[in-house]
Amino acid sequence: MRMRKKPHLQPRMERCASVIIAEPEAHRGRWLQEFSGHSALDIEIGCGKGRFTAGTAAAERDVLLVAVERVAEAIVVAAERAMDEGLENVKFLTQDAGSLDAVFAPGETRRIYLNFCDPWPKNRDVKRRLTYDEFLRLYDDILEPQGEIHFKTDNVPLFEYSLRAFERTGYDLVYVTRDLHENGPTGIMTDYEARFYAEGVKINKAVAKKK
Secondary structure (H helix, E strand, O other): OOOOOOOOHHHHHHHOOOOEOOOHHHHOOOHHHHOOOOOEEEEEEOOOOOHHHHHHHHHOOOEEEEEEOOOHHHHHHHHHHHHHOOOOOEEEEOOOHHHHHHOOOOOOEEEEEEEOOOOOOOHHHHHHOOOOHHHHHHHHHHEEEEEEEEEEEOOHHHHHHHHHHHHHOOEEEEEEEOOOOOOOOOOOOOHHHHHHHHOOOOOEEEEEEEO
């Protein structure tokens, strides 16, 4: 995600210190114990400005949602949104997806959301895709038995590649659609998704379950 530099970024990050976790590794294996009152732990990878994050957290207040985003300029907007809406069940990490196993213990996570990630279309960049085999095996490690990955994208080549990757790495595809909003808006949208829907762009979605 490319974003303009946010004015006064550091003070804004500091004001969001209650929801932006500075040392997430310290919570590994203990997220639900240390942030008590939640029945499950979900992760969103690449939360952007947090529209989906806030909507999902509001819809399932008994679930702890940890939103991961590498771009500080985006995560501060998402964190401010969650705080403005009074959401107490969402935390944010400025973390790379490749190091999630340093933050979450094996079997600690119920669900992972992957929304509109970078398609990295060139063959030389295939290992950067968040649905590349190595990433999927990492997710498999931190997911609980029968845990799920919920994947959405507007990019057809990435979607078709990802379906093959899910099956290749041992996941069961329990839901697949190439036109999620065919009969009207379905579920909670990201900012990108809302714009695409308004433009008539079809949204692909798959749910892959850990065996």
